[in-house]
Amino acid sequence: xxxxxxxxxxxxxxxxxxxxxxxxxxxxxxxxxxxxxxxxxxxxxxxxxxxxxxxxxxxxxxxxxxxxxxxxxxxxxxxxxxxxxxxxxxxxxxxxxxxxxxxxxxxxxxxxxxxxxxxxxxxxxxxxxxxxxxxxxxxxxxxxxxxxxxxxxxxxxxxxxxxxxxxxxxxxxxxxxxxxxxxxxxxxxxxxxxxxxxxxxxxxxxxxxxxxxxxxxxxxxxxxxxxxxxxxxxxxxxxxxxxxxxxxxxxxxxxxxxxxxxxxxxxxxxxxxxxxxxxxxxxxxxxxxxxxxxxxxxxxxxxxxxxxxxxxxxxxxxxxxxxxxxxxxxxxxxxxxxxxxxxxxxxxxxxxxxxxxxxxxxxxxxxxxxxxxxxxxxxxxxxxxxxxxxxxxxxxxxxxxxxxxxxxxxxxxxxxxxxxxxxxxxxxxxxxxxxxxxxxxxxxxxxxxxxxxxxxx
Numbered sequence: 001x002x003x004x005x006x007x008x009x010x011x012x013x014x015x016x017x018x019x020x021x022x023x024x025x026x027x028x029x030x031x032x033x034x035x036x037x038x039x040x041x042x043x044x045x046x047x048x049x050x051x052x053x054x055x056x057x058x059x060x061x062x063x064x065x066x067x068x069x070x071x072x073x074x075x076x077x078x079x080x081x082x083x084x085x086x087x088x089x090x091x092x093x094x095x096x097x098x099x100x101x102x103x104x105x106x107x108x109x110x111x112x113x114x115x116x117x118x119x120x121x122x123x124x125x126x127x128x129x130x131x132x133x134x135x136x137x138x139x140x141x142x143x144x145x146x147x148x149x150x151x152x153x154x155x156x157x158x159x160x161x162x163x164x165x166x167x168x169x170x171x172x173x174x175x176x177x178x179x180x181x182x183x184x185x186x187x188x189x190x191x192x193x194x195x196x197x198x199x200x201x202x203x204x205x206x207x208x209x210x211x212x213x214x215x216x217x218x219x220x221x222x223x224x225x226x227x228x229x230x231x232x233x234x235x236x237x238x239x240x241x242x243x244x245x246x247x248x249x250x251x252x253x254x255x256x257x258x259x260x261x262x263x264x265x266x267x268x269x270x271x272x273x274x275x276x277x278x279x280x281x282x283x284x285x286x287x288x289x290x291x292x293x294x295x296x297x298x299x300x301x302x303x304x305x306x307x308x309x310x311x312x313x314x315x316x317x318x319x320x321x322x323x324x325x326x327x328x329x330x331x332x333x334x335x336x337x338x339x340x341x342x343x344x345x346x347x348x349x350x351x352x353x354x355x356x357x358x359x360x361x362x363x364x365x366x367x368x369x370x371x372x373x374x375x376x377x378x379x380x381x382x383x384x385x386x387x388x389x390x391x392x393x394x395x396x397x398x399x400x401x402x403x404x405x406x407x408x409x410x411x412x413x414x415x416x417x418x419x420x421x422x423x424x425x426x427x428x429x430x431x432x433x434x435x436x437x438x439x440x441x442x443x444x445x446x447x448x449x450x451x452x453x454x455x456x457x
């Protein structure tokens with residue numbers, strides 16, 4: 001690593017806002033499988049990844065042994081605008097549910113981007129600026145990541161090119177305008193502006209797009225334009241590393257008040273929020289220091305954990321990115337146009353996939369009408385309009401609290417409230433008007449996509 005590393009003992013010297021990111025992989029006996037070169041089938045080297053990602057981020061991506069990596073001062077200074085984020089006890093929700101359970105949520109929506117995504121966006125923009133690049137390209141689903149990256153690039157005077165999943169581009173015009181306000185260019189994906197976009201449109205006329213499509217376009221533009229690199233808002237090891245500030249702050253706050261969580265719940269799309277929230281708790285679990293029940297919640301319309309296959313797959317629909325071993329529905333799988341755009345990725349983080357495969361965590365899928373029922377219930381008693389993505393965690397937190405009501409158990413539940421839903425009012429309107437439905441892929445839909453998985457020896 002070229003960045004200064006931190007001694008492991010800092011883990012025992014927690015502060016309200018961390019000075020270092022925690023690398024969960026350092027405590028994993030079974031490490032995540034390496035990224036593979038799709039051409040050779042061999043593990044990717046730093047030299048092969050450098051044309052796509054910033055050099056410092058490549059080092060972080062490949063580092064499986066360094067427990068703590070210092071957060072550069074420029075990034076910590078930026079974090080001070082909105083970190084530490086609040087850990088809130090949901091007293092009103094507890095009272096409404098008449099549950100003996102204690103419910104806490106870590107609220108990541110207290111910044112203009114409206115979500116946790118800014119934690120990694122500012123780090124990736126910092127490393128791009130440090131390398132002397134002109135700008136970066138990316139994809140965005142619901143728009144939180146694109147908004148966060150546009151803010152970060154504006155802060156460091158970098159150009160920002162965003163490919164936004166077409167259905168979200170159309171559903172959320174105001175999220176798009178926030179990105180443009182911060183100087184980013186925003187293109188609906190798939191588009192006619194790239195070769196891979198044209199190919200996808202030819203194969204899937206009228207498609208509403210997917211994160212996999214948008215990733216393909218963003219990577220193509222980054223690799224064809226000198227001075228640009230591609231950055232990703234989830235899935236990758238480097239992103240989970242940056243997001244560990246969520247879990248470290250949560251752990252420090254709970255420790256301060258001698259609170260031991262029984263259940264930790266996070267929504268799961270690519271894994272950035274979930275991986276960040278659970279990082280220090282999972283570390284304790286891996287080291288045998290404590291035990292927790294950790295639950296990933298995903299949409300029934302895109303159930304990569306609960307109905308996917310653990311295999312090597314492309315991270316993008318255009319099949320130009322490296323291969324990652326993960327729970328996947330297949331890179332050709334295009335989920336229905338549900339309103340949780342940030343959870344519409346066909347695969348899951350390799351790190352989380354390995355942990356799930358090894359039995360350290362569990363996963364459930366929930367339908368979006370049930371999710372929005374929970375979102376409105378939460379909003380009416382806790383005073384925050386939650387993002388559709390976050391509301392998946394709320395759904396299961398409420399379900400677990402109601403189980404405690406039935407059994408009389410006084411469990412402590414912690415969930416991640418990843419962001420706000422004020423740009424998701426079209427979705428809330430659909431739910432309130434009774435026009436929202438639940439589109440769940442059939443076994444045949446998934447099997448057809450899985451059949452196209454690359455063959456890796």
